[in-house]
Amino acid sequence: MKKLLIICGPTATGKSALAIRLAKRYRGEIVSADSRQVYQKLNIGTGKDLPKGAKYKFKNKIVGGCYRVYGINLWGYDLVEPKQEFNVARFVRFAKAVIAEIWQRNSLPILTGGTGFYIKAITDGIDTAGISINKKLRYSLIGKSKEELFEMLANLDAIKAASLNLSDKKNPRRLIRAIEVANWLAVRHTRAKKQDKFKAELLFIGLTAPKKVLDKKIDERVDERITMGIEKEIKRLIGQKQTWQHQAMSSLGYLVWKDYFMGKKSRVETINKWKVEEHQYAKRQLTWFKKDRRINWFDVSQDSWQKKVENLVNKWYITH
Numbered sequence: 132m133k134k135l136l137i138i139c140g141p142t143a144t145g146k147s148a149l150a151i152r153l154a155k156r157y158r159g160e161i162v163s164a165d166s167r168q169v170y171q172k173l174n175i176g177t178g179k180d181l182p183k184g185a186k187y188k189f190k191n192k193i194v195g196g197c198y199r200v201y202g203i204n205l206w207g208y209d210l211v212e213p214k215q216e217f218n219v220a221r222f223v224r225f226a227k228a229v230i231a232e233i234w235q236r237n238s239l240p241i242l243t244g245g246t247g248f249y250i251k252a253i254t255d256g257i258d259t260a261g262i263s264i265n266k267k268l269r270y271s272l273i274g275k276s277k278e279e280l281f282e283m284l285a286n287l288d289a290i291k292a293a294s295l296n297l298s299d300k301k302n303p304r305r306l307i308r309a310i311e312v313a314n315w316l317a318v319r320h321t322r323a324k325k326q327d328k329f330k331a332e333l334l335f336i337g338l339t340a341p342k343k344v345l346d347k348k349i350d351e352r353v354d355e356r357i358t359m360g361i362e363k364e365i366k367r368l369i370g371q372k373q374t375w376q377h378q379a380m381s382s383l384g385y386l387v388w389k390d391y392f393m394g395k396k397s398r399v400e401t402i403n404k405w406k407v408e409e410h411q412y413a414k415r416q417l418t419w420f421k422k423d424r425r426i427n428w429f430d431v432s433q434d435s436w437q438k439k440v441e442n443l444v445n446k447w448y449i450t451h
Contacts, residue, residue, distance in 0.1 A: 133234050135331040136444065138243040139164075139250055139420055141413035143348040144338035144431050147180065149440065150243040154203045156441070157448055160233045162226055163207030164244030164253070167382045169217050171209040172368060175361045176384035178352070179208055194229045204233075207244075213368060213379040216264070218308070219252045226253050239448070247419035254333060259312045268314060272307050280306035287313035298415055304378065334447045336440055337426040339417065344432045349409045356384070357402065365392070383412055
């Protein structure tokens with residue numbers, strides 16, 4: 132059976148570095164499962180960390196293209212312009228096509244990232260992934276507060292509304308998508324068809340660390356992105372007519388700078404808030420991934436964790 136390696140976990144745990152290491156060893160190609168790295172021109176805040184001279188080769192409209200990094204094909208970066216919307220359905224179409232191509236080359240696809248919803252959509256299927264965007268409905272919801280959106284969702288689907296966590300309740304984009312799905316189901320009086328389960332032998336590797344260690348790694352990573360020029364990147368995006376309402380600019384690491392650029396918050400306040408938001412995001416990521424008992428967890432603060440990962444992957448990879 133074909134094999135798919137998944138490397139997941141919270142931000143700043145070294146998932147990409149491990150993926151590159153394993154790709155070199157097992158003739159692999161990396162498929163990014165990150166909802167922010169799909170956007171062109173959003174490089175620093177999304178942590179693409181591409182080395183100088185990395186070349187992007189466009190293939191076709193379905194898979195986009197890939198970067199060649201340290202001799203490894205890296206897929207999933209720069210799929211759409213910042214003004215375009217991207218969702219899990221588009222990711223599924225892209226990722227499945229890329230993974231199929233990688234298998235055809237007798238290579239090992241390594242699905243790597245921290246967007247748990249994207250990973251689950253590939254490995255297990257998502258009921259709502261095939262429900263298309265309703266532009267007319269979305270236009271009618273522009274300008275509504277998150278409280279109004281939540282009330283609308285509760286009227287359409289009380290069970291779904293009650294299941295949302297605090298983060299989802301405060302996220303207008305997620306609330307609008309939930310309303311969109313609930314409206315689709317109400318009109319058709321039927322459940323969405325679930326995708327077929329992914330036919331492959333899966334191995335899940337999860338990277339984690341104690342909270343204090345992880346928070347320190349996150350803070351250092353934020354500081355590094357500031358040094359790399361995140362402010363200049365955002366200024367350039369604004370100069371290219373990107374707005375804070377665009378899906379890309381509303382993402383983590385970008386929207387936090389809005390009040391700073393509008394003169395409402397200081398630079399220090401903005402940086403501190405960014406770090407807090409990253410800590411909270413890491414906590415949500417862990418909560419999501421910890422529900423999946425298939426994941427083999429490794430503490431990156433422990434000695435020889437990489438060797439333990441390699442031993443597990445090697446045993447899985449050579450088993451037919």
